[in-house]
Every structure is written in structure tokens, then in C-alpha cells.
Amino acid sequence: MKSIPAGYENDLLTMVEILRITYYLYEFKRNRRGTAPIYCKLTTDGAERQQFSTGLYVTPDLWDKDAQCVRGTSEDAVLINRRLQDITIELKGIERKLYEADGNVSLAEIYSIYKHKTVEEHTLCGIFRERLNKMEQLVGKEYSPATLQKFREVFAHVERYIRTSYNTQDIPIRSVDYRFVKQFEEALIVQGLKAITINKIMQRVRQMVTYAFKCNYIQQDPFVEYRPLKERKRLVFLTQEELHKLEHHHFAQKRLETVKNIYLFSVYTGFAYHEAQALQPKHITKGFDGRNWITLVRQKTDREVSVPLLPQAEKLIAWFREFGSTDDYIQPRISNQKVNSYLREIADVVGIDKKLTHHTARKTFATTILLYNDVPIEVVSKLLGHSNISVTQQSYAQVLNKNISNHIERLEKVLDVQ
Structure with a gap:
């Protein structure tokens, strides 16, 4: 001393x-x-x-x-x-x-x-509330309403886990260690959630914990050694035959015909549900090639994407204008939940043995419309508005492998002739 x-x-x-x-x-x-x-x-x-x-x-x-x-x-x-x-x-x-x-x-x-210093005690739920309040103030500037809602849902998972596992309403942020992270993940697995859903939840919890770490509320990042769950992804899209069946089936019920056309519009443009529903006539402009193009900023990546309107998409816009009572928007306003509910009914009627959701329209655009017609992966990535070409390559690896096989088969025939 x-x-x-x-x-x-x-x-x-x-x-x-x-x-x-x-x-x-x-x-x-x-x-x-x-x-x-x-x-x-x-x-x-x-x-x-x-x-x-x-x-x-x-x-x-x-x-x-x-x-x-x-x-x-x-x-x-x-x-x-x-x-x-x-x-x-x-x-x-x-x-x-x-x-x-x-x-x-x-x-x-x-x-x-x-x-063991006594400092202001920050809590996990307290940090969530603080960040959610800030995100709410920045909706429309840095965050979309959909992003805010997703973080609120994650917060609900965290609150439920703390109540059931710790018999309390909140825990100090310094108690969030690697053990907490893994046990929270395991609790989500027990609930029967898919790996992709769990990974997204963990990713958003990590953002909150990283914020606490950068603010010096904790001295160690509990996520340093954490690894996301391996996801088994199955690419669901319509084949050319299934797409032909859907296009040529006319429904007597207007609600089903309308949802069918909402789906087909995304099949020929690649727009996600929220993007397609937000489209207005002002988003359609004449391009350098004399074609009509749709230009907008994707909510998910905050990147501008421009998509040329194929003739099929042009016809669907005309149908919406005539039968859809679209007001200021290109498409009729129908909730994503209803669209997906009606798509299940449509699949049963048409005879498509797949779980049809609106998102499969975007997948069909990338595969059946683009990749299977030999559109280069760089162009596909740009039309989908992906932030990086590697995202496209990872998402559509199985389709790319089939394309490679088709090209090799054609090459073998050429070489045999020579």
C-alpha cells in the first residue's frame, strides 16, 4: 500500500x-x-x-x-x-x-x-424503450413504419422471455452475457419459430446490445462469439407451366381476379408487396429507350430501383385503372394478410400445389421471368434492388446451378458438332 x-x-x-x-x-x-x-x-x-x-x-x-x-x-x-x-x-x-x-x-x-462501481443502472428493456421512442420520431426519415413494427415485435419477445425466465419485468443490461443470448435463442427454438425468423429476432436484439456497448453501459459485447442458426431455405416460385395456368384462369369472383392480377403484377415487375401497393402514377416515367419505367426507392435497402414495364405489366395497370378503383394508387388497396389468404384459395382452384404468398411473385420474377430467360445475374440483382450482387447469388444459387447445367449441355452439343 x-x-x-x-x-x-x-x-x-x-x-x-x-x-x-x-x-x-x-x-x-x-x-x-x-x-x-x-x-x-x-x-x-x-x-x-x-x-x-x-x-x-x-x-x-x-x-x-x-x-x-x-x-x-x-x-x-x-x-x-x-x-x-x-x-x-x-x-x-x-x-x-x-x-x-x-x-x-x-x-x-x-x-x-x-x-463493482455503482453507476446509473441501465436495463435491457429500458434501452429497447429508449431506442423505440427515438425510432418512432425518425419514422419517414431513417426508419419505415414496417421496421419500427418489427422492432416492437422483437421487444415483445424479449419482455416475454424475461418475465417467464427471470420472474421479473426487466434485467440490468450488464446481466446480458453470452449465456443470456444463447438461452434466449433456445427459448425461441422451443416456441417452434423457424431459423430465419429467429436469426432476424437475434439480429435486432444485437443492435440494441451493440448500442449499449457503444454507450459504455457494458464493457463486453456478449454477441462476439455468437453464430446465427443455419437456415434451410427452400426457394418457392412458379414454373412457366404454373404461371401459364394462373394467367389463363379467369375468376368469376372479382376479389380473386383482383388479387390474381396484383400477384401477376409483381411477377412481371419484381416489386414486394409494400412497394407495389405504394406505387402511384408519378412513379411511371419515360425512359431513355422510350419505354415506360417505374422508379422508386426501396424501403428495405434505401436504394433507388428502376424497372422497365414489360407489356404484361402495362396490361395489368390498364386493368387496375378500369376495374380496380385505385384512386391515387396504381393497385387497389388490399392488406397483405388478405392477399395471402386469397392466394391460398387461388392456388387450390387453379391446381398449384405450392404455398402461394405475395413474396413468391418476386421470386418468380427473378427465376422464371429473368434467370430462366438468360438475363445476366448482374441485371437481375439491379432489377431486384439488392444492395449487393452476392445477396442475389446466395438467394438464387440453385437456379444459377441449373442455368450453368443448361449452358454446359448446349456447349457439349456445339463441341460434338465440331
């Missing part, structure tokens, strides 16, 4: 600081992502020593051993370096307060106060 030398008890400006703080990379604990944890080592003039994980991770090639910081000016580098500075300031502040209290300080006491 060290004391302030005689004569300096009241002169904190000349306080003898015994605490030395060093940051180093613990490369032997590198995780599957290739990042290693940054550790903090505390030493004094004596033999006392204490080390702990900062909860921060970085790839070894970005760590500057001499400067004890992350190289570069990326967002992650700035965030990590700022957090290291905060830790240093906090530890030095504890040291100073101990000197101010009685002139005595020990490394064990500094570390104990740092690890």
Missing part, C-alpha cells in the same frame, strides 16, 4: 501516481473471426499486478503494440481507441478519489472499485 509523501497531502496537483496502465493484445485467445481480445494490465511501483479483458476485440495486424491502440481511422478503430481512453480516464479517476479520501491507495482497491 502506498501513501502520499509528507507535505503533499493537500496538493493533488503534485500527487504521486502509482498506477501504470498498459494495453496489450492476447493473441492466444483469438476467436473464430480472427480477432483477439484487448487486455488491460495494471501495475504499481511495487509488485502489485492486475489484468482484465476490456471486452474489445481487434485483428492482430491492426494492433499497434508500441502505441497501444488500433491503427487507422475506421469507425471501429475510433470506437475502440475511444473506449480505451475512457477506461484509462476512469481508472485514473478512481486512483485520484482514493488519494483524496485518505491518502492511501492500493491496486486491489482500485480494481475492486472499477469492477
